[in-house]
Amino acid sequence: MTELVVCSGKGGTGKTSIVASLAALAHQPVLADCDVDAANLHLVLAPTIARTTPFVAGRRAVIRAEECTGCGLCAELCRFDAIERVADPVRGASCRINAVGCEGCGVCVHFCPAGAIDFPPARCGEWYLSETRFGPLVHANLDTGAENSGKLVTLVREQARSTAAARGRDLILSDGPPGIGCPVTASLTGADHTLLVTEPSQSGLHDLGRVLELVDHFGVPAQVCINKYDLSLPLSGAIDAWCAGRGIPVVGHIPFEPLTSDAQMAGRSLVEYAPDCEASVAIRGVWREISRRLPGGRGDADTRCARPIPLVARAPRP
Numbered sequence: 226m227t228e229l230v231v232c233s234g235k236g237g238t239g240k241t242s243i244v245a246s247l248a249a250l251a252h253q254p255v256l257a258d259c260d261v262d263a264a265n266l267h268l269v270l271a272p273t274i275a276r277t278t279p280f281v282a283g284r285r286a287v288i289r290a291e292e293c294t295g296c297g298l299c300a301e302l303c304r305f306d307a308i309e310r311v312a313d314p315v316r317g318a319s320c321r322i323n324a325v326g327c328e329g330c331g332v333c334v335h336f337c338p339a340g341a342i343d344f345p346p347a348r349c350g351e352w353y354l355s356e357t358r359f360g361p362l363v364h365a366n367l368d369t370g371a372e373n374s375g376k377l378v379t380l381v382r383e384q385a386r387s388t389a390a391a392r393g394r395d396l397i398l399s400d401g402p403p404g405i406g407c408p409v410t411a412s413l414t415g416a417d418h419t420l421l422v423t424e425p426s427q428s429g430l431h432d433l434g435r436v437l438e439l440v441d442h443f444g445v446p447a448q449v450c451i452n453k454y455d456l457s458l459p460l461s462g463a464i465d466a467w468c469a470g471r472g473i474p475v476v477g478h479i480p481f482e483p484l485t486s487d488a489q490m491a492g493r494s495l496v497e498y499a500p501d502c503e504a505s506v507a508i509r510g511v512w513r514e515i516s517r518r519l520p521g522g523r524g525d526a527d528t529r530c531a532r533p534i535p536l537v538a539r540a541p542r543p
């Protein structure tokens with residue numbers, strides 16, 4: 226089984242749009258949306274949810290009001306300011322916990338002199354097993370303000386792997402989170418390959434460098450594609466040179482395509498919506514290059530910059 230994770234050092238590079246097209250091009254993939262803080266792959270893939278499961282992680286304090294004496298010690302001790310004192314018509318004063326602010330440290334539970342605070346497991350969101358026109362999709366939704374996104378990413382990946390095993394599929398295609406934080410780490414550990422999507426801007430190059438450090442740390446073979454490359458040929462060339470100097474293959478240059486938004490609005494990937502546009506042709510080229518490098522008989526893994534891909538200026542759009 227091979228797991229390919231598509232990441233980007235920053236948001237807004239068009240990563241998810243590219244994943245949707247790769248999902249259309251891949252042979253019987255299992256799909257995973259690991260961007261659990263802002264999942265949106267489902268907007269293009271229009272899944273039918275087959276199973277919904279609560280995501281429970283950590284604990285959250287809950288005061289049993291009838292046993293609270295209103296001493297206020299818990300509010301004094303809470304370092305996250307999650308407890309406030311409130312007037313109580315029966316006892317004169319009581320305390321109330323803001324569930325969103327509670328970090329689940331357990332201090333108030335330990336020190337409450339009345340033993341009036343429960344500490345049950347916390348529901349932080351839910352995850353879904355869905356069916357799409359390209360295959361099963363495992364995705365999730367973290368509740369607003371909830372923590373443990375890395376843990377939820379790990380859960381999504383585990384479920385994608387077990388789904389692939391159960392259905393005899395040997396490719397997992399994951400839409401990774403943007404950035405370099407905990408959810409990205411959780412997406413990359415133990416993955417087989419990563420495609421890093423960047424764009425021709427100074428921040429694109431800077432953030433590509435940051436995510437590549439992470440990828441190197443975990444020893445995941447990386448390849449890069451430059452999306453909207455024609456918005457700045459000099460910066461695309463700089464990214465090419467930067468990657469070549471580090472032995473990172475650049476597997477494609479995808480031109481800016483205004484139809485991408487139309488495709489999203491129509492709930493289609495670009496390669497379905499406009500299969501003959503230049504961007505779709507480029508995405509198919511990206512998939513060909515990736516397939517060639519994936520382990521498992523799809524071609525030889527080649528971590529060297531295979532060859533420079535010429536950049537061409539395109540005619541202005543009408």
Ligand code: SF4
Nearest residue numbers: 293294296297299337
């Ligand atoms: S420490 Fe316990 S008894 Fe005191 S206010 Fe908090 S919950 Fe109530």
Ligand code: SF4
Nearest residue numbers: 303327328330331333
């Ligand atoms: S468990 Fe910790 S964070 Fe939550 S209310 Fe109690 S002291 Fe505050």
